[in-house]
Amino acid sequence: MMLKLKDIKGIFPQSSGISDEGMEFHTVSIDESNCGKRGLFISLGEAAKIKEALENGAIAAILKEGEAIPSFTPNHFPVFRAKAPMAAFSDILLNYINKNRKKEWEDMTKFIFYRTKLLNDSTITYDIAVEKEKAALLDAVQYHVSARRG
Numbered sequence: 001m002m003l004k005l006k007d008i009k010g011i012f013p014q015s016s017g018i019s020d021e022g023m024e025f026h027t028v029s030i031d032e033s034n035c036g037k038r039g040l041f042i043s044l045g046e047a048a049k050i051k052e053a054l055e056n057g058a059i060a061a062i063l064k065e066g067e068a069i070p071s072f073t074p075n076h077f078p079v080f081r082a083k084a085p086m087a088a089f090s091d092i093l094l095n096y097i098n099k100n101r102k103k104e105w106e107d108m109t110k111f112i113f114y115r116t117k118l119l120n121d122s123t124i125t126y127d128i129a130v131e132k133e134k135a136a137l138l139d140a141v142q143y144h145v146s147a148r149r150g
Helices: 005-011 047-055 085-100 128-149
Strands: 027-029 039-042 058-064 079-082 110-112
Touching: 005 058, 005 085, 027 085, 039 047, 039 085, 047 058, 058 085, 079 085, 085 110, 085 128
Parallel strands: 027 039, 027 110, 039 058, 058 079
Antiparallel strands: none
16 A cells, blocks of 8 residues: 555645645655655755755655745645654654555555765765664664564
């Protein structure tokens, strides 16, 4: 089952743009260059990257509360607000897993939680806080996947 706009609106009710609750997301990504077809882009404090996300298939975005929506953003483009964008990614993923835990999946939304252009085109970082956040997210994913199988 695909992630839908109504699922995102249930988590992040503060939004602008169209409200087609049946709109489906094929990907959720923090990487504007890797949004994929019908993607939901989560901006990690760089609203201007919405332009590249749009060019790469994004049909909606999540911005940090208080961050200005760039003027080039189409009026129909849904923009949601989150206090902490990285936590938003985790909230969406865990909500998606819990909602679909007992269903057999045909089409699934892909979650991309790395950036291909991070630190001079490397996905490796030496920032301990970032590494801990990534490790916690991976642990949560592994727990929910193993709970579904077991």
